Amino acid sequence: MLKKKNTEDYILLIFAILGVVIIILTVFNFAFHSHVSFFGNIDNDKLSAFSGFIGGIVGTIFSATATILVWMALKTHMNTFVKPVKSKTNADA
Secondary structure (H helix, E strand, C coil): CCCCCCHHHHHHHHHHHHHHHHHHHHHHHHHHCCCCCCCCCCCHHHHHHHHHHHHHHHHHHHHHHHHHHHHHHHHHHHHHHHHHHHHHHHHHC
């Protein structure tokens, strides 16, 4: 059975796609403009700028995605386990 998609699902999908697209575009940009050579001599300053960009921008996007996933897991846990227990204890009283 298919469940209805929430807004959080779409936000996560957008963040994940955005992160992957930025990584791919950055690799192509650095490779085609000869800022980073993956084969041969490697310029440490240019490779440092490349990895700093990936870690700073894309890492932040993936961290936000992971935070939303944890929040969704906790919300699902609360709906699945805590609410039935509360309603059962209220019915017993």
